[in-house]
Amino acid sequence: MKRRPTITDVAARAGVSKSTVSLVLQGSPQVRAETANLVRDAMRELGYVYNRAAATLRGSSVGLVGLVINDLRNPFFTEFAASLQMALAAAGYATVISNSDENTALQAKLMGSMIEHGVDAVVICPAHGEAGATFDPLARAGIPTLQVLRKMDERTDLFPFSSFDYAHGSAEATRHLIGLGTRRIAFVGGQDERSITQERMAGYSAALAEAGMEPLRLPGRTSRAFGLEAARRIRAEHPDCDAALCFNDLVALGMLAGLAREGVVVGSDMRLIGFDDIEECALSWPQLSSVSCDIAVFARDTAAALLGWLSDGQIPPPEQRAAVHLVPRASSLGN
Amino acid sequence: MKRRPTITDVAARAGVSKSTVSLVLQGSPQVRAETANLVRDAMRELGYVYNRAAATLRGSSVGLVGLVINDLRNPFFTEFAASLQMALAAAGYATVISNSDENTALQAKLMGSMIEHGVDAVVICPAHGEAGATFDPLARAGIPTLQVLRKMDERTDLFPFSSFDYAHGSAEATRHLIGLGTRRIAFVGGQDERSITQERMAGYSAALAEAGMEPLRLPGRTSRAFGLEAARRIRAEHPDCDAALCFNDLVALGMLAGLAREGVVVGSDMRLIGFDDIEECALSWPQLSSVSCDIAVFARDTAAALLGWLSDGQIPPPEQRAAVHLVPRASSLGN
DNA sequence: CTGAAAGCGCTTACAG
DNA sequence: CTGAAAGCGCTTACAG
Numbered sequence: 040m041k042r043r044p045t046i047t048d049v050a051a052r053a054g055v056s057k058s059t060v061s062l063v064l065q066g067s068p069q070v071r072a073e074t075a076n077l078v079r080d081a082m083r084e085l086g087y088v089y090n091r092a093a094a095t096l097r098g099s100s101v102g103l104v105g106l107v108i109n110d111l112r113n114p115f116f117t118e119f120a121a122s123l124q125m126a127l128a129a130a131g132y133a134t135v136i137s138n139s140d141e142n143t144a145l146q147a148k149l150m151g152s153m154i155e156h157g158v159d160a161v162v163i164c165p166a167h168g169e170a171g172a173t174f175d176p177l178a179r180a181g182i183p184t185l186q187v188l189r190k191m192d193e194r195t196d197l198f199p200f201s202s203f204d205y206a207h208g209s210a211e212a213t214r215h216l217i218g219l220g221t222r223r224i225a226f227v228g229g230q231d232e233r234s235i236t237q238e239r240m241a242g243y244s245a246a247l248a249e250a251g252m253e254p255l256r257l258p259g260r261t262s263r264a265f266g267l268e269a270a271r272r273i274r275a276e277h278p279d280c281d282a283a284l285c286f287n288d289l290v291a292l293g294m295l296a297g298l299a300r301e302g303v304v305v306g307s308d309m310r311l312i313g314f315d316d317i318e319e320c321a322l323s324w325p326q327l328s329s330v331s332c333d334i335a336v337f338a339r340d341t342a343a344a345l346l347g348w349l350s351d352g353q354i355p356p357p358e359q360r361a362a363v364h365l366v367p368r369a370s371s372l373g374n
Numbered sequence: 375m376k377r378r379p380t381i382t383d384v385a386a387r388a389g390v391s392k393s394t395v396s397l398v399l400q401g402s403p404q405v406r407a408e409t410a411n412l413v414r415d416a417m418r419e420l421g422y423v424y425n426r427a428a429a430t431l432r433g434s435s436v437g438l439v440g441l442v443i444n445d446l447r448n449p450f451f452t453e454f455a456a457s458l459q460m461a462l463a464a465a466g467y468a469t470v471i472s473n474s475d476e477n478t479a480l481q482a483k484l485m486g487s488m489i490e491h492g493v494d495a496v497v498i499c500p501a502h503g504e505a506g507a508t509f510d511p512l513a514r515a516g517i518p519t520l521q522v523l524r525k526m527d528e529r530t531d532l533f534p535f536s537s538f539d540y541a542h543g544s545a546e547a548t549r550h551l552i553g554l555g556t557r558r559i560a561f562v563g564g565q566d567e568r569s570i571t572q573e574r575m576a577g578y579s580a581a582l583a584e585a586g587m588e589p590l591r592l593p594g595r596t597s598r599a600f601g602l603e604a605a606r607r608i609r610a611e612h613p614d615c616d617a618a619l620c621f622n623d624l625v626a627l628g629m630l631a632g633l634a635r636e637g638v639v640v641g642s643d644m645r646l647i648g649f650d651d652i653e654e655c656a657l658s659w660p661q662l663s664s665v666s667c668d669i670a671v672f673a674r675d676t677a678a679a680l681l682g683w684l685s686d687g688q689i690p691p692p693e694q695r696a697a698v699h700l701v702p703r704a705s706s707l708g709n
Numbered sequence: 710c711t712g713a714a715a716g717c718g719c720t721t722a723c724a725g
Numbered sequence: 726c727t728g729a730a731a732g733c734g735c736t737t738a739c740a741g
Contacts, residue, residue: 043515043734045733045734045735046734046735047734047735055711055712056711056712056713057712057734057735058711058712058713058736058737059710059711059712061735061736061737062710062711062736064735064736065736069710069711070710070711071710071711074710074711086514088489088490088511088515089490089735090431090490090492090733090734090735091427091490091491091492091735092426092427092428092430092431092436092492092733092734092735093427093431093717093733093734093735093736094734094735094736095427095717095735096425096427096428096431096716096717096718096719096733096734096735096736097716097717097734097735097736097737098716098717098735098736098737099735099736101427101491102487102491103470103491111452111455111456111459112449112452112453112456114447114449114452117446117447117449117452118447120446120471121446121447121473124446124471124472124473125473125475128472128483128484128487131487133470133472133484133487133488133491134470134471134472135438135468135469135470135471136455136459136469136470136471137459137463137468137469138456138459138460140460145463148463149463149468152437152463152466152468153468154423155423155424155425155426156426156436156437156438156468157425157426157427176423179421180378180423263653263654263657264657267657293657295659296657296658296659297659299634299659300659318598319598322598322599322602322628322631323631324630324631324632324634324635378718380717380718380719381718381719382718382719390727390728391727391728391729392718392719392728393720393721393727393728393729394726394727394728396719396720396721397720397726397727399719399720400720404726404727405726405727406726406727409726409727424719425717425718425719426719427717427718427719428717428718428719428720428733429718429719429720430719430733431717431718431719431720431732431733431734431735432718432719432720432721432732432733433719433720433721433732433733434719434720
């Protein structure tokens with residue numbers, strides 16, 4: 040394989056100095072259009088490829104944003120990753136992605152690698168648990184970092200946090216179920232010690248208290264498999280339960296399958312609401328009511344906030360909450 | 375923010391030359407253990423971070439692998455991306471990901487950005503359509519590149535291709551349905567002009583021909599939404615149809631919902647089989663039979679092949695097919 | 710509007 | 726086992 044051509048080769052071919060080539064590369068207006076075209080022709084003829092490593096070394100940015108996700112297999116996060124990546128690509132940034140798989144040690148290692156690569160910024164939905172080994176190096180390196188969907192480091196001045204207004208959403212969903220005449224509403228899925236569960240339960244608890252009703256809690260993983268199992272347990276152990284608000288859509292969709300297996304008619308015998316409103320909610324049978332968190336819009340807003348920080352030094356506010364709203368469908372309304 | 379410490383700073387602090395520091399960084403055995411420890415202490419004290427851009431410029435590799443996926447929102451590809459990323463991370467490579475969204479122009483642009491970043495290798499599941507603008511620059515730059523799951527560039531000596539043995543899988547699935555006594559088996563979803571559809575249909579057509587049966591074809595997108603719609607159409611237009619093999623699980627899961635809506639009992643009135651065997655197949659109701667393509671194993675094999683190419687120059691064979699097998703469940707077997 | 714020169718932080722022969 | 730020196734391909738003041 041031949042050596043890749045450099046700006047020196049391009050300069051020689053175009054009959055200018057390499058500074059001029061560099062200026063053309065930057066799109067500087069101080070090069071005559073005619074000259075610039077000469078340079079661009081030379082680049083094309085030589086198959087020139089910009090060498091970012093060299094540019095980076097000299098002081099410019101790498102053009103890389105690191106994205107660390109705790110569970111890349113969850114469609115909610117996948118949608119976030121895909122939308123964020125596309126918004127950043129439109130602004131000229133490539134996205135380095137990694138899945139911490141809810142493992143803080145792995146997460147710290149992955150973050151170390153990203154810092155070595157010189158990422159310009161980081162977006163992280165952190166794994167639960169010890170956060171220092173991941174965040175301290177970011178603070179030391181002064182890398183703009185956004186915490187999304189989960190706050191694991193309290194230094195929100197350094198690592199601004201944004202998420203959805205979950206408490207509002209669960210209150211709205213719970214009031215909706217109460218308004219339909221349900222008597223015993225369960226909250227299914229999620230680990231009680233996690234802040235996101237607490238937020239999603241807060242509105243539920245408040246709405247029940249308003250109505251003088253007792254909560255019914257089935258904690259568990261946030262997966263389809265748990266929902267399937269929860270459907271069985273709830274029928275066996277709580278026959279009076281006539282509605283469920285689920286931690287997320289995966290749990291609710293698992294319950295939907297589990298209740299079908301039990302011969303329970305969802306929407307009348309049991310009313311069901313999920314959380315996140317992933318695409319599948321409108322495509323299940325019956326269609327699943329859900330608290331809509333528009334993750335694609337959230338991802339674009341996150342990209343915009345990050346780009347503002349990178350280009351204009353606009354540090355985002357320490358904590359932001361995006362609005363959510365209930366999308367009622369057949370699983371709670373009935374047919 | 376203070377300037378990041380460099381090997382010169384580390385060298386000064388440790389009282390050695392910067393060559394020595396560099397050798398320690400490489401883990402060279404020619405530095406005395408004692409000296410190496412001195413250097414490592416200095417690094418820790420200064421909070422030294424390795425600068426890859428500088429190392430790259432001098433000739434070593436960037437430690438970056440590019441991954442380009444045509445549809446990152448499909449759980450099958452998500453699983454592939456997550457597994458591949460984790461296998462590469464274990465070998466010290468970071469993964470730059472991007473979603474071409476089935477758009478060849480975008481794909482070419484993204485690939486250009488990856489080449490600029492100096493990726494050491496590329497794994498691509500290419501978008502359908504014109505491939506030259508994406509692959510030619512890779513050939514020119516001599517970047518090891520693997521085509522997976524779809525072959526869009528015929529130069530498999532340059533861009534080795536690996537996928538699953540789809541034809542075998544669809545033949546097995548079709549024979550299974552015939553063995554259960556079904557009379558009219560549809561193949562639902564997928565665009566006829568795409569090679570992957572042709573492969574998945576090949577075994578179906580062959581098995582039907584063996585049995586002297588007529589094919590029934592409903593082409594369409596490869597999404598839940600199409601499956602939902604196909605269920606309605608198939609009942610309205612082909613009341614004699616008593617089985618369906620679907621292009622993938624998403625279509626089959628959409629059909630599952632659609633058939634439930636139509637009041638059709640899946641597993642007896644209509645037997646259904648998906649393709650890919652994503653996790654959800656075992657969690658739906660009824661459970662979905664599917665042709666299992668173990669994408670996590672495939673991803674790890676892909677990572678191994680790529681790492682072999684990068685480290686030992688082992689070019690993978692031009693075309694490889696991983697075995698698949700039918701996982702029969704209630705949607706075809708009945709209860 | 711364009712050119713000559715220094716320097717970014719490493720790695721790598723080459724001496725010693 | 727360790728040090729001095731050159732050079733990777735760019736960008737950026739600084740002259741002209």
